[in-house]
Amino acid sequence: RVQKSGETGYLFYSPEMDRRARENLRLEGELRNALANRDLLLYYQPKVSLRSGRIVGAEALLRWRHPDEGMIGPAVFVPIAEETGLIFDLGEWVLDEACRQLRAWLDAGIAARPVAVNLSARQFDARLPERVQAVLDRHRIDPRLLRLEITESLLVRAPEVVIPIMNQLVAMGLALALDDFGTGYSSLAYLKKFPISTLKIDRAFVVGIPGDDNDCAIARAIVTMSQQLRQETVAEGVETEAQMRFLQELGCDQLQGYLFSPPVAADAFADMLREDRRLAGVVPASSSID
Ligand code: C2E
Ligand code: MG
Ligand code: MG
Ligand code: MG
Numbered sequence: 273r274v275q276k277s278g279e280t281g282y283l284f285y286s287p288e289m290d291r292r293a294r295e296n297l298r299l300e301g302e303l304r305n306a307l308a309n310r311d312l313l314l315y316y317q318p319k320v321s322l323r324s325g326r327i328v329g330a331e332a333l334l335r336w337r338h339p340d341e342g343m344i345g346p347a348v349f350v351p352i353a354e355e356t357g358l359i360f361d362l363g364e365w366v367l368d369e370a371c372r373q374l375r376a377w378l379d380a381g382i383a384a385r386p387v388a389v390n391l392s393a394r395q396f397d398a399r400l401p402e403r404v405q406a407v408l409d410r411h412r413i414d415p416r417l418l419r420l421e422i423t424e425s426l427l428v429r430a431p432e433v434v435i436p437i438m439n440q441l442v443a444m445g446l447a448l449a450l451d452d453f454g455t456g457y458s459s460l461a462y463l464k465k466f467p468i469s470t471l472k473i474d475r476a477f478v479v480g481i482p483g484d485d486n487d488c489a490i491a492r493a494i495v496t497m498s499q500q501l502r503q504e505t506v507a508e509g510v511e512t513e514a515q516m517r518f519l520q521e522l523g524c525d526q527l528q529g530y531l532f533s534p535p536v537a538a539d540a541f542a543d544m545l546r547e548d549r550r551l552a553g554v555v556p557a558s559s560s561i562d
Pocket of ligand 4: 474
């Protein structure tokens with residue numbers, strides 16, 4: 273990567289950038305191997321209803337079990353995969369693995385819930401719908417069990433290209449969620465052009481609830497307007513009961529966060545489903561009004 277000097281506008285390389293470039297190159301090579309050697313895995317984080325306290329779905333989150341460095345999170349290697357184009361193969365693996373796991377749960381008699389997979393903007397091309405369909409067919413998965421999380425960076429691209437692809441996915445039976453909402457450039461008014469059924473309130477705003485007035489106002493605005501657009505809302509990164517209560521009073525539909533569970537291995541998630549684990553302290557919405 274090249275960095276611009278603020279003073280002169282000249283481009284220069286520093287030893288630090290050189291080191292980082294080499295580190296990225298090493299990681300890219302290792303990531304290719306990891307894909308081939310099955311050193312990647314998906315963790316699952318429950319999404320919990322704020323009405324019933326029950327698990328209503330999961331988000332699949334990619335992990336890399338590195339032979340020397342232990343478990344590595346996607347924040348480290350997804351950007352590298354995006355830069356190098358490896359994200360296509362990686363994304364394909366994630367879709368396949370999520371559907372394979374869903375099929376395994378179904379075959380084991382576990383009442384599977386919809387699993388949402390994260391997509392990079394780069395994966396969103398005209399052939400995405402047929403690739404998704406092929407994966408669904410391969411594992412005999414009802415499309416309603418697979419969801420896709422996209423980010424706002426996709427919405428600022430040419431809508432005449434993006435919207436038909438989204439429409440195709442929706443026609444196939446998949447629901448689309450907008451991830452990290454509030455951090456990008458799209459406005460709520462702009463949103464209604466896209467066939468998106470779920471908004472995920474970014475953790476950056478959840479963090480300040482209930483103490484920070486601005487964060488509370490933003491969360492309230494997102495929930496209120498998304499209700500008018502008939503979208504469901506999911507709050508990301510909920511860690512405290514106070515956050516949960518505030519979000520529940522706003523009418524937010526679901527939460528995801530350490531308060532209920534961090535992302536866990538597939539077996540641990542299946543255990544939660546089997547035990548029908550509930551979020552403690554959820555007050556039924558109707559009785560909180562009385
Ligand atoms: P994201 O989609 O917004 O996922 C939520 C992130 O927040 C996850 O980080 C999750 O572990 C973390 N999180 C959940 N609850 C809490 C909480 O209560 N507190 C805190 N502090 N964090 C919480 P993770 O797993 O490291 O993933 C980071 C990002 O990497 C994801 O953000 C997503 O954008 C990307 N990513 C993950 N898996 C994939 C994938 O398969 N493909 C692509 N393209 N991107 C992925
Ligand atoms: Mg996500
Ligand atoms: Mg998110
Ligand atoms: Mg986020």
